[in-house]
Every structure is written in C-alpha cells, then in structure tokens.
Amino acid sequence: MGIRLPSVDRNVIFVWHAFGFRESPYTTEPVPATEEGDHLLVGREDDIRKLASRILAGGNHPTIEGDNGIGKTSLLQVACYRLRRDFEAGQSQALFIPLRNLFQPNEASTVDEFIKKVYFEIAGTIIEEYPTLRKHASKAPDIKEIEAWLTSPILRSGGVNGSFFGVGGGVSRGASANGGSGFADLGFISTVDAWLRQLFPTVQAGGFICVIDNLELLETTRQARNLLEAIRDPLLNRRGLRWILCGARGIMRTTVSSPRLAGRLSDPIELAPISHDCVADAIRKRIEICGQRPSATAPVGPETFQSLYDILNRNLRHALKSAQDFSFWLHDENLASGDANEYANLFEVWLTTQADQNHTQTALGNRTWQVFDDLAERGGRCSPGDFADFDFNSTTAMRPHVKALEQENLVAISAEDDADKRRKTIYMTSRGWLVRYARNGYQPPAWTRELARL
Numbered sequence: 001m002g003i004r005l006p007s008v009d010r011n012v013i014f015v016w017h018a019f020g021f022r023e024s025p026y027t028t029e030p031v032p033a034t035e036e037g038d039h040l041l042v043g044r045e046d047d048i049r050k051l052a053s054r055i056l057a058g059g060n061h062p063t064i065e066g067d068n069g070i071g072k073t074s075l076l077q078v079a080c081y082r083l084r085r086d087f088e089a090g091q092s093q094a095l096f097i098p099l100r101n102l103f104q105p106n107e108a109s110t111v112d113e114f115i116k117k118v119y120f121e122i123a124g125t126i127i128e129e130y131p132t133l134r135k136h137a138s139k140a141p142d143i144k145e146i147e148a149w150l151t152s153p154i155l156r157s158g159g160v161n162g163s164f165f166g167v168g169g170g171v172s173r174g175a176s177a178n179g180g181s182g183f184a185d186l187g188f189i190s191t192v193d194a195w196l197r198q199l200f201p202t203v204q205a206g207g208f209i210c211v212i213d214n215l216e217l218l219e220t221t222r223q224a225r226n227l228l229e230a231i232r233d234p235l236l237n238r239r240g241l242r243w244i245l246c247g248a249r250g251i252m253r254t255t256v257s258s259p260r261l262a263g264r265l266s267d268p269i270e271l272a273p274i275s276h277d278c279v280a281d282a283i284r285k286r287i288e289i290c291g292q293r294p295s296a297t298a299p300v301g302p303e304t305f306q307s308l309y310d311i312l313n314r315n316l317r318h319a320l321k322s323a324q325d326f327s328f329w330l331h332d333e334n335l336a337s338g339d340a341n342e343y344a345n346l347f348e349v350w351l352t353t354q355a356d357q358n359h360t361q362t363a364l365g366n367r368t369w370q371v372f373d374d375l376a377e378r379g380g381r382c383s384p385g386d387f388a389d390f391d392f393n394s395t396t397a398m399r400p401h402v403k404a405l406e407q408e409n410l411v412a413i414s415a416e417d418d419a420d421k422r423r424k425t426i427y428m429t430s431r432g433w434l435v436r437y438a439r440n441g442y443q444p445p446a447w448t449r450e451l452a453r454l
C-alpha cells in the first residue's frame, strides 16, 4: 500500500509520473498507523517507547507537546499500530484500539456535542472492530443493540445542551436550543459505558484510544483548560478509554499544570525535531516506496533535503512542502531531466530565488530587522519578557516590532497564557527562516550548523 494521499486530481498525479514516481514522496500527511507507516517513521524509537508505556500504564493520560509539523500525529499513529501489532502477535494481553477518527477541538461546539461525538465514535468503532473485541472480551455487547442505538432517530436528532468550551466568545449556536433533556439523559451514554466495562473490565485489558489533536487551535490556554476540565469527569475518567492529547506552542505544557487536571494528565512528552541524519533516511525510504522504477530520480534527494530541513529550522512539514513546490516548478518549467546533479543545482537556485523574493517583498524598519536577526540568532524563539536581550527597556517598547514581524508573517505568537501574558512565545515561521536564509549569507540557522558539525 502506498502512502495515504490527500485527494488529488489526475494532473497532479501525472507530475509524479513524469519523475518516475507513483505518488508524491513529499506528501505532508501524517504517516499512517500501518506496517508501512512504521517503516516510514524514523528517529522516534525513544518517543514511541515513552508513549506506549504511558498508554499501557493506565492512570494519567499521556500528552504530547511539539511544534506544528514536527511529527506528533505520526508518532502516535505508529505507537498505536505497534501496540495493536504486539497484541495480535500474542506478545501483549492489552488490546488498544484507536477510535476511527481523531478529535480536533472546535471552538464553536458545546461540551455535550463533543461528548456525543465521542460516544458515537466509540459505538461505531465497536461495530467495526467487533470480531476482535468478541474474541478478546469474555462478554461482548450485542451488536444489534449497538446498531439500533446508532440508527435511532432520537439520538440522531440531538438532545444537546450545555456550556461552550470557549469563554465569553458570544458563540451561541445550539447552546440552549434543545432546552430540557441533554444527550446524557437519553441513556446512550450509560449503555456505552456498560459496554466499555464489559469489553475492558480491567486497566490491563486495554481500551479505546481517543485522541484530541491540535489543542492549540483553541486560542488561549484558558479555552484549552476549560475544555479539558469540562470533559474531565465525563470522558477522562472512564473505564476503557485512554486519551492522548496533543498540542503545539506550549499549550499542552501550560494546560497540564491546571490543578483540576492534576492526576488526570501526565507531563507532556516533548518532541524535538528528528535529527539531520534521520531526515535523510526518512526521505530515502519515501523515495524507495514511491518510485515506479528503481532508477527514478527524486527532484529533492536525501542530501539536498537535509540542507533544506536545516534551513527551515528542522521543520519536517515545511521542508516537505518546499520540496513539493520545487518539484512542481521543475515540472512546470520542463526541467524534469532525471539528472540528480542538475536537480541539486537547480534546487539551490530555486531556493535562493524564493528567499530573495520573500526578503525583498518585506518592508520593515532597521530596528525591526534587528529584532528579527537577533531572534534568529537566539534560535527563533523568545517571550515578551525577554525584551532586555533585544536592548529594549520594556515589553511595551518591543511590542510594535514584534507586531510588525507578525504582520509580515515572519513570526507567530503562541496561544495566550491567561495567568501570565508574558509567557506567550514568539517564534519564527517557515517564511521567517526562509527570509533569514537570504539575510544571513545563505546559511542555515547557527544552531543547526553547530549540531551538523558534531
């Protein structure tokens, strides 16, 4: 089976055929929870071990913190795949089954709607995985009863009330439209809970893995905390459900520190970018799998990809996207010659041009550029409280420069920490790193240069 592709039209597929590939070796989709996904994921053995052991241990639910595009979803997919594989091979007694879909926090939904969605997913997953569950559990629910619930008009029609995750946001869709009976009153939740207790009578028996991905989509840590505190008792405290929560930009780190969530969520597994060496392997494997013929030449080979990865401050998703953009450009310009050296040279020209164009399109004052360059030298991350390091007397004095950089999409600012606004993180975007490349004599960031030398 090939890498799972997002839906693409025929012309896009033909681009890859022109290079001798069945499909894009640079797809930015997370690696799937399959044997092939396990093969494609590199450099994450320690993190997989950490995550799998936290899932198996029961008690606090595991959490993952890591920049966007660093590989959180891929990591958890492969960890889940391995737990299942070990169970099937008889090496583990614990059966862990991921629900069919990951959940994303949605500001405009209610807690009840979220709970309802989760319970529907559980019921749907029980049906899908029924043969395995029946073998595993001494007593399994009656599948006809589950189907009857899922198709029952009263369940489908709603019965939703409750409060919103978001605070004071003025969103009111459906909040009290159904007034009276909540979804919980319909009996579905207690029925599903009974099924869960039958299927997973002990922590050692396993459970369904439920994932809330991209918690940073909520704009403030308060919203994230509200969501998690609201689902603490109805969802985080249920036999047979193991939760994995993922977030970027510090949202996970600050959220788990809520006293109300203590004893429910473990400290985050902090994901670092995969190493320079691993990334070459990652691309080599993709090229092998996607190549239609052994002689197919990838537009961006492993070594070129390594330097691109460093230039973009080791962000895998951005590097893959850039490799994809370059491939389209080669194809558009009729330059798909199949010559690896020529591709490497053209890539340098292309990237330099991209960097120069982005740089010249950005109009900023000298002081703001200085903040930008200092930020890059510090590794691309700071907080408003670090103003003195940038030679300002106060956060207020630094703020307009940060705002200007944000407007030019050279930096982004993390979700706000309500308790301490100075704990916000300012970090450079991929466009920022590209522009920095042009401003810095076409060198990758200093920290990656040092690491690459070791």
Ligand SMILES: Nc1ncnc2c1ncn2[C@@H]1O[C@H](COP(=O)(O)OP(=O)(O)OP(=O)(O)O)[C@@H](O)[C@H]1O
Pocket (backbone or CB within 6 Å): 027, 028, 029, 030, 031, 040, 041, 042, 043, 044, 066, 067, 068, 069, 070, 071, 072, 073, 074, 075, 214, 248, 274, 282, 316, 317, 320
């Ligand atoms: N360890 C790895 N080895 C090989 N490829 C990887 C690895 N980790 C991630 N990838 C690839 O990098 C890209 C980004 O990964 P993924 O979607 O898992 O990141 P993420 O942290 O979940 O991002 P987001 O925060 O945007 O959800 C994907 O194309 C994925 O296939």
Ligand SMILES: [Mg+2]
Pocket (backbone or CB within 6 Å): 030, 072, 073, 074, 213, 214
């Ligand atoms: Mg993800």
